[in-house]
Amino acid sequence: MSNANTMRVITQNALGGPEVLELKEVERPLPRPNEVLVRVRAAGLNPTDWKHRAGGGLLGAPPFVLGWDVSGTVEAVGIGVVTFAPGDEVFGMLPYPYGHGSHAEYVIAPVRALWHKPADVGHVEAGALPLVSLTAWQALVETAGLQAGQRVLIHAAAGGVGHVAVQIAKERGAYVIGTASAGKHGFLRELGADEVIDYRETDFTEAVKDVDVVLDTLGGDTSVDSLRVLRPGGIVVSILPVGSREFYDEAERLGVRAVRMLVDADRAGMRAIAGLIEAGKLRATIAGTFPLADAAEAHRLGDTGRTTGKLVLTVD
């Protein structure tokens, strides 16, 4: 479909439902200094994609190309790049905000956003892991400083970020409590969760206490309620970008910490994640793959919020 100077991308000229997504042929970009051009083989989808498609978010007004996750092959390198060479297999998360993302045949990435794809996972799994893994890593390890023996509560533990966070927390030696609907408890046990809570049947603030770290993937009332299950000095890390005053005021009153975090592209984090994958400590559950041209269909499925595991776009 595309020639040597062009590429196909999924783009949109209006905010809205999956129907605003269009396949277009555009000029293929050139890497600037310390950037590489990646031939995309797989690009994970995340809730941030549905949210930006519908609301613009950090990207503002369209046109833009969504997609922060990428796994693929280095096609060309910009001036000064020594970390990668054409032909190298790489994976990573593009920085926020972006707007010329990975839902395309090719994408420009800063070298500091990438690391070498572990040889023992394919592009689909490698393309599903970066954003969720960096989120969990930065929340649990870098922000909360999770230690062996600590108690961690992970909300929506069977979700994209959640199922990766369970694995990272277990690898650090924590005692892991996860919330999920009953049908997903077996999945969580397999990932290593020590305790599972059916949030439909049970109020977690009554079922859990003395927690050191809460990873809040839900926001709203859950953020504030989560403060009440902490030990003194404990921390809630919320990965949703908007906060309310009450979250911080209540934390101060209770003598605990309340933090809102936004995942950031980072080479050191990708390197740590590659290490976990290579050690067999981290894997992605894939809900489904879709060819790039069928991105709208993947978005429709994502919008339902009912998939278990990650949706991934693939490019041949």
Add this chain to the structure above:
Amino acid sequence: MSNANTMRVITQNALGGPEVLELKEVERPLPRPNEVLVRVRAAGLNPTDWKHRAGGGLLGAPPFVLGWDVSGTVEAVGIGVVTFAPGDEVFGMLPYPYGHGSHAEYVIAPVRALWHKPADVGHVEAGALPLVSLTAWQALVETAGLQAGQRVLIHAAAGGVGHVAVQIAKERGAYVIGTASAGKHGFLRELGADEVIDYRETDFTEAVKDVDVVLDTLGGDTSVDSLRVLRPGGIVVSILPVGSREFYDEAERLGVRAVRMLVDADRAGMRAIAGLIEAGKLRATIAGTFPLADAAEAHRLGDTGRTTGKLVLTVD
């Protein structure tokens, strides 16, 4: 001079000599997600500043604000920033290309470009170190993989990058050979250089051999000539962004490695550099400081190429 919504910057509307630099009052920017607004206390000057002022380089056409080095205080943080809070003292190198740089009262920086300023150095020294230290770190450690006991040749070892590279190479346990004019040999010995060569009197290709790593800060003929002093399998890392075919062809013929590297903003590198500073293993030699408004004067001095150590702009 500036009010709560504005800031003074050094900018230019034309390419040229130091006289194109002007002090202007502009709107103070707001940090986006994963960015911070830094109140600049000190901003190092580098050859990249004179080159971009005169030639545009990676920045293209003016207007732009130069300055990649910064040390200062976090004034405000964008959405999702957890690494830093207002009031924190930070230092770092802004990413290439930039164009709204640190030669200003305030600058926006991605959080991944910054690290905590070591408490035991002032802003002037902290503002002088990032770009040269990251360059030396990324060239010697990350690119060349310098090991204890290896022989390293550093060209212009008394220069901005050179004098930092000597310290980093010594800290890694390497045997350090530096080139400099005779008047700077005492300075290099104090920094720990094991051997010094007066490049005006001596052809380094005759005086040096069996080198594992060359850090080439000069380019041109020096890049190609440096290949000839390497052991088989050795490496020349050139930090100049433009290469010639001969550099690579000759390396292939000789069975050695030739790499051109451009320094990249990086949190992990800044963290390593902060560790060296805190351990007393790395310091900057300061040639002079100038108030922000006198940036043109600092550029005139920089253009001469005759200073020993770093020039730094300061903001009260």
